[in-house]
Amino acid sequence: MIDPNDRAVAVNKVTKIFDGHTVLNNLDFIIPKNKIVTILGFSGAGKSTLLKHILGLMLPTHGHIEVLGQDLTQLNKVQLREFRRNFGMLFQYAALFDSMTALENVMFPLKEFTKMTPEQMYDHASKLLISVDIQEVAFNKLPSELSGGMRKRVGLARALALHPHIMLYDEPTTGLDPITTKMVNELIVETQKNNLSRGMTSIIISHDVRATLQISDYVAFLDRGNIVEYLPAAEFAKSNNELVQEFINL
Amino acid sequence: MNTSASPQSSSWIHRRIEKIGRQVIDAVDGLGLIVNFTGRVFYWAFKPPFRLKIVFEQFYFIGNKSLLIVGLSGAFTGMVMAYQVYFGFQLISVDSLVGPVVALSLAKELAPVLTGLIVSGRAGSAMAAQIGSMKVTEQVDALEVMGINGVQYLAVPRIIATTVCMPMLSSLFLFIGNIGSYLVGTKALMIDEAMYLSKLGEFMHMSDFYQGFIKSIFFGFIVSVIGTYFGFSVTKGAEGVGRGTNQAVVWGMISVLVLDYFLTSFLVKIL
Ligand SMILES: Nc1ncnc2c1ncn2[C@@H]1O[C@H](COP(=O)(O)OP(=O)(O)OP(=O)(O)O)[C@@H](O)[C@H]1O
Numbered sequence: 001m002i003d004p005n006d007r008a009v010a011v012n013k014v015t016k017i018f019d020g021h022t023v024l025n026n027l028d029f030i031i032p033k034n035k036i037v038t039i040l041g042f043s044g045a046g047k048s049t050l051l052k053h054i055l056g057l058m059l060p061t062h063g064h065i066e067v068l069g070q071d072l073t074q075l076n077k078v079q080l081r082e083f084r085r086n087f088g089m090l091f092q093y094a095a096l097f098d099s100m101t102a103l104e105n106v107m108f109p110l111k112e113f114t115k116m117t118p119e120q121m122y123d124h125a126s127k128l129l130i131s132v133d134i135q136e137v138a139f140n141k142l143p144s145e146l147s148g149g150m151r152k153r154v155g156l157a158r159a160l161a162l163h164p165h166i167m168l169y170d171e172p173t174t175g176l177d178p179i180t181t182k183m184v185n186e187l188i189v190e191t192q193k194n195n196l197s198r199g200m201t202s203i204i205i206s207h208d209v210r211a212t213l214q215i216s217d218y219v220a221f222l223d224r225g226n227i228v229e230y231l232p233a234a235e236f237a238k239s240n241n242e243l244v245q246e247f248i249n250l
Numbered sequence: 251m252n253t254s255a256s257p258q259s260s261s262w263i264h265r266r267i268e269k270i271g272r273q274v275i276d277a278v279d280g281l282g283l284i285v286n287f288t289g290r291v292f293y294w295a296f297k298p299p300f301r302l303k304i305v306f307e308q309f310y311f312i313g314n315k316s317l318l319i320v321g322l323s324g325a326f327t328g329m330v331m332a333y334q335v336y337f338g339f340q341l342i343s344v345d346s347l348v349g350p351v352v353a354l355s356l357a358k359e360l361a362p363v364l365t366g367l368i369v370s371g372r373a374g375s376a377m378a379a380q381i382g383s384m385k386v387t388e389q390v391d392a393l394e395v396m397g398i399n400g401v402q403y404l405a406v407p408r409i410i411a412t413t414v415c416m417p418m419l420s421s422l423f424l425f426i427g428n429i430g431s432y433l434v435g436t437k438a439l440m441i442d443e444a445m446y447l448s449k450l451g452e453f454m455h456m457s458d459f460y461q462g463f464i465k466s467i468f469f470g471f472i473v474s475v476i477g478t479y480f481g482f483s484v485t486k487g488a489e490g491v492g493r494g495t496n497q498a499v500v501w502g503m504i505s506v507l508v509l510d511y512f513l514t515s516f517l518v519k520i521l
């Protein structure tokens with residue numbers, strides 16, 4: 001059993017019904033603090049829906065979601081919005097604001113949510129960009145002028161700007177070439193390491209079994225709104241769940 | 251499912267009626283969604299933070315996009331109108347009235363309506379395209395995850411900016427249109443300059459000007475609400491963005507024309 005103080009996310013008997021259609025079905029599981037946990041599953045299994053519940057963008061039809069000890073279903077909309085600053089999220093295609101330069105993208109959350117001076121913002125943002133290996137020459141480039149891999153790194157820098165305690169990765173390696181995939185995986189592990197001292201849990205949603213098993217501590221398998229397998233990454237491949245085996249051997 | 255099926259029910263006429271019925275239902279549904287969206291716009295418009303900087307940026311963007319074409323359309327509309335009115339009025343020897351007649355049509359109808367159509371085509375479509383592509387590339391989700399409401403951040407500033415910008419652009423249309431009419435009237439059609447101006451002063455009243463001004467405020471509002479609405483309604487890929495942009499223009503223009511009718515019938519009674 002995981003000590004309640006060591007839970008980053010506790011999904012407590014969560015059911016989500018969309019117009020009569022059950023997408024999350026009495027879901028019950030815990031994501032421990034300071035670990036990398038990956039949620040795998042076929043298309044339509046409910047992964048994105050689960051992610052939106054963890055972020056408080058959707059509320060469960062039944063059940064509770066606890067994040068860092070806070071029951072999200074008890075918060076009002078304004079509180080939820082504030083609470084969301086505990087999260088950083090890297091989107092599949094980085095979702096950089098395309099009218100802003102790389103630097104402006106990273107400075108955006110600082111502008112919106114801190115009282116930093118422009119110099120402080122520049123300082124903080126440029127350090128973050130350097131830490132994800134974006135050099136100064138690229139600071140003033142627009143997202144359209146950056147490669148896919150660079151965009152992901154800028155997206156990661158932006159997600160880390162407000163020192164989140166939980167990083168969410170949506171399909172971080174889907175559709176990337178092997179070299180960029182490797183780079184992104186290393187970045188996830190490195191981010192986790194660099195931020196561990198102040199607490200950092202990483203949650204990954206993915207189709208990519210191979211990459212997942214290499215970098216995760218735990219792997220969960222979601223099927224039709226249920227977690228049907230949840231194991232340390234090293235044991236996951238040996239699961240005797242048929243669906244898991246089917247998924248791995250695709 | 252809605253027709254009691256007789257053997258002939260699959261005939262051409264039935265299918266037609268069914269299709270029209272479905273389109274009416276869709277249109278009513280769509281109208282409901284836009285009304286709901288407008289409600290959200292008002293809700294978020296009055297909640298802090300107020301992002302004046304983005305309003306100014308948008309104001310500049312809309313003005314910049316539309317200024318040249320509004321000016322050109324104004325000039326040529328005024329010039330053409332002067333000709334048309336002159337050749338009619340000349341027959342009954344009231345050609346000195348060209349000035350006020352052109353000015354009145356411009357002030358009450360042509361300036362606000364044509365400017366509304368132009369801004370819908372230029373800025374309304376751009377809004378749908380920008381927001382639509384932000385939607386499909388998850389930039390709107392990125393805002394939400396950061397705790398920033400997409401309607402507040404993206405739609406509200408654009409709608410405020412357009413609502414303020416439209417009457418100015420329409421006034422510009424009116425001003426340049428009158429210059430065009432004056433030049434054609436006095437230089438090409440040889441109406442006496444002093445006569446042209448004195449008749450203009452005699453027949454134009456401030457209330458004629460208000461009517462167009464008030465209309466253009468409403469046009470600015472509706473065109474930007476529709477532009478941003480169709481941006482947010484984009485769900486899939488690049489084709490989705492194209493379709494949203496297209497619909498924003500079509501419905502923006504239609505709503506300007508329809509709204510013009512209702513505003514006119516109302517305003518002529520109170521002004
Ligand atoms: N807002 C919604 N309204 C109605 N149904 C929804 C909504 N969001 C998701 N669903 C349904 O919930 C189910 C799970 O969707 P979800 O997006 O969570 O799957 P997923 O595991 O993320 O799939 P993928 O790998 O394709 O992204 C799908 O059947 C989907 O149609």
Ligand SMILES: [Mg+2]
Pocket residue numbers: 047048049
């Ligand atoms: Mg998904």
